[in-house]
Amino acid sequence: MNNEWIQFLQAHPEPVDPASSSAAGWAPLDTRTSLLVSGEEAGEFLQAMLTQEILLLDGTHAARGALCNAKGRISTTVLIHPLRPQGREQGSEQSMTYRLTVPSELAADLLKTLKLYVLRRRVVINGNDDWQNIGVLNPDPAFLADLGIAASASDPLAQSTLPSGVIVTWEHMGDDARLSLQGPTSVLLTLAPHLPQRTSNSAWQCAEINDGIPTITQETALHFVPQWLNLDQLNAVSFKKGCYPGQEVVARLHYLGKSNRRMIKGSTRLTDPVTPRSVIYPANSPETEAGEIVRSAICRVGNENMQVFLAVIRLNHLHDELLIEGQPCTLQPGPFLETAEQRH
Structure with missing residues (x-):
């Protein structure tokens, strides 16, 4: 982990007692890692790998998805951030890039798996140790105005990119607003003066649990199918797209069976x-x-x-x-x- 980031966290220690998920505050999302998928065929590649309908994402919203094995068991959950290159107009031929927010403990295995499937596609996949994530619970209007963030709290998974390159995503599904900020360490540190007080790491986890957001760990990798985790209810599974690993099993459960x-x-x-x-x-x-x-x-x-x-x-x-x-x-x-x- 970046030394500057470690020093920043040491200067802002986590409170001892759990905080309410309805209170304003920020927490480092240190259980997350970001992978960057780029290249002319990045969209087509992810379309063939993940449960989400990647090619319909236009850059205004993030989307949830999963990577499954051939038996339909989930290797990892993923939050997909489609990023339109600066200056690219909708409908242009310039390729979109994608950031995949994934559980840190599974990132190395995911990177290895995705690279095995790249084959001859024009796709590049990279991790980045100098990329951090912060979660902000119940941000107030002054904070949003200071950072130039659009108040899209009523639009789940609405996404924007600040001029600094920081990706802002409204992640809540319920009433208590929360957003994530991710970007290079040095850039996120410049936002520190605008952040509310530090809250407990569990406050963000509790907010996700209240919203019914699952996550996969090393203990649960390749154990659950998407419907068991309600990913179909979270719009994280497309039943209209073509093949992806495990698609036949997932679709059969949807159309012919009942979980x-x-x-x-x-x-x-x-x-x-x-x-x-x-x-x-x-x-x-x-x-x-x-x-x-x-x-x-x-x-x-x-x-x-x-x-x-x-x-x-x-x-x-x-x-x-x-x-x-x-x-x-x-x-x-x-x-x-x-x-x-x-x-x-």
């Missing part, structure tokens, strides 16, 4: 971290797997700290009394829970 598992938000009073793939059991059948944790964080809920999680739950266990590591957990109301109640 018997879905990702659902829940909470528990466990204080120790609940790691990805931790198993959830029915209280009356401790040897039966009811679900698995996707991600979790300690979040401020009302006046207490709770461990809030996203978990892939087998739908036939939605109304069971559930346990994680022997402790009760509660699933939060949502569309899948409500649908199951109607059938019950």
